[in-house]
Amino acid sequence: MSTTLEPDRLVYLRDELLASGSYEAPLISGGVRCHGGFEADGRYRSPRTLHRAPAIAAWQARLRREDAGLIEIPRSLMPPQYPNVAQSTLLLRHDVRDPIVRTLTIISIVEGFGAIIRDVKVPELGALVVEPVEGTALAHLGEGLFEAHARDESGFRDEGGHKQMWEAARDLALEKPKIPGDVLMRMMGRNASRGRRPERPYPMIDETLERMLALMAQVLVVEVFAEGTFDWGVELLSNPEVSAAPEAAGNMVRFVRADEKPHVEYLRTALSELRARTLRTMDGNTIAGREVVDGMLHRILREITKNRPREQREDIRESLIAAMQTASNPKALLEEFDALESSWTAPGRTGFEPERTAAA
Numbered sequence: 168m169s170t171t172l173e174p175d176r177l178v179y180l181r182d183e184l185l186a187s188g189s190y191e192a193p194l195i196s197g198g199v200r201c202h203g204g205f206e207a208d209g210r211y212r213s214p215r216t217l218h219r220a221p222a223i224a225a226w227q228a229r230l231r232r233e234d235a236g237l238i239e240i241p242r243s244l245m246p247p248q249y250p251n252v253a254q255s256t257l258l259l260r261h262d263v264r265d266p267i268v269r270t271l272t273i274i275s276i277v278e279g280f281g282a283i284i285r286d287v288k289v290p291e292l293g294a295l296v297v298e299p300v301e302g303t304a305l306a307h308l309g310e311g312l313f314e315a316h317a318r319d320e321s322g323f324r325d326e327g328g329h330k331q332m333w334e335a336a337r338d339l340a341l342e343k344p345k346i347p348g349d350v351l352m353r354m355m356g357r358n359a360s361r362g363r364r365p366e367r368p369y370p371m372i373d374e375t376l377e378r379m380l381a382l383m384a385q386v387l388v389v390e391v392f393a394e395g396t397f398d399w400g401v402e403l404l405s406n407p408e409v410s411a412a413p414e415a416a417g418n419m420v421r422f423v424r425a426d427e428k429p430h431v432e433y434l435r436t437a438l439s440e441l442r443a444r445t446l447r448t449m450d451g452n453t454i455a456g457r458e459v460v461d462g463m464l465h466r467i468l469r470e471i472t473k474n475r476p477r478e479q480r481e482d483i484r485e486s487l488i489a490a491m492q493t494a495s496n497p498k499a500l501l502e503e504f505d506a507l508e509s510s511w512t513a514p515g516r517t518g519f520e521p522e523r524t525a526a527a
């Protein structure tokens with residue numbers, strides 16, 4: 168790749184951050200042309216990483232040179248997937264497929280929703296941040312990074328993205344199963360009942376900036392936690408005992424997992440850059456970027472570690488028990504299923520606790 172000649176480069180054009188370069192062979196699954204492709208040695212290379220990958224590495228190297236920390240969301244905060252691999256395998260062995268079809272379909276729909284990131288309004292950062300932002304991931308959010316992310320998730324033009332790749336993995340492993348008609352409706356109902364707080368925890372900063380940061384923090388946490396879901400998908404769909412296409416379906420999820428890496432990396436880089444800077448407030452004062460970024464991450468992590476295990480369970484439990492009725496002994500199956508449940512307790516701290524007692 169030509170970009171290895173200039174590994175320190177910090178400024179990129181939008182078209183460069185969206186460029187994939189050429190592949191030896193495209194990724195095609197179940198007749199669907201997907202993004203990404205294969206190198207001459209057979210290795211998969213994620214889409215739009217020709218310049219994006221070295222760019223992110225260069226921005227991270229700059230953070231290290233400037234002694235600014237890179238945000239790390241600890242894996243210990245990640246609740247286990249429900250049903251876990253052992254439970255899912257048990258269900259498929261008993262030919263109870265509906266809960267797994269449902270889970271895989273939900274994942275593909277959520278991936279497709281990722282396209283909303285391209286609609287995030289990026290404020291004039293030069294006016295809102297005290298220190299310069301040239302040559303950072305921050306300066307490239309609206310200049311290719313959000314757009315590349317959106318294309319990866321929902322596909323672009325004639326190329327499928329993660330939405331189509333998860334559908335392909337599901338259809339390969341479970342041989343084009345019948346999709347329950349109420350998946351999307353249930354998801355919508357659930358989100359509506361959980362509600363969205365239009366609340367502004369940092370009303371002293373520019374509202375567009377606050378919205379953008381809140382969404383980035385939320386998406387970062389979702390992307391990091393998705394790693395657990397992807398590990399689950401790889402393990403389950405690669406198991407020849409329950410998957411009709413262990414290699415192709417498992418690989419499809421592996422490719423998606425590889426594509427997520429730049430998402431986690433650019434988001435944590437940009438948030439770390441902002442965390443090392445100072446924000447202007449609407450009243451002419453300033454606030455440390457660290458206070459805002461850590462505060463947002465703390466709120467999101469506290470909420471998700473507290474509620475997600477229960478929500479995941481509630482989402483699927485009812486249809487799970489209904490689906491088990493097709494087994495020869497539903498009661499025994501449910502008992503065996505519940506005995507396999509992963510035990511997990513949310514850690515007491517998120518690691519992003521506010522230093523001061525205010526605005527927790």
Ligand SMILES: [Fe+2]
Pocket residue numbers: 278281319320329423427
């Ligand atoms: Fe994705």
Ligand SMILES: [Fe+2]
Pocket residue numbers: 281320390426427430
């Ligand atoms: Fe992603």
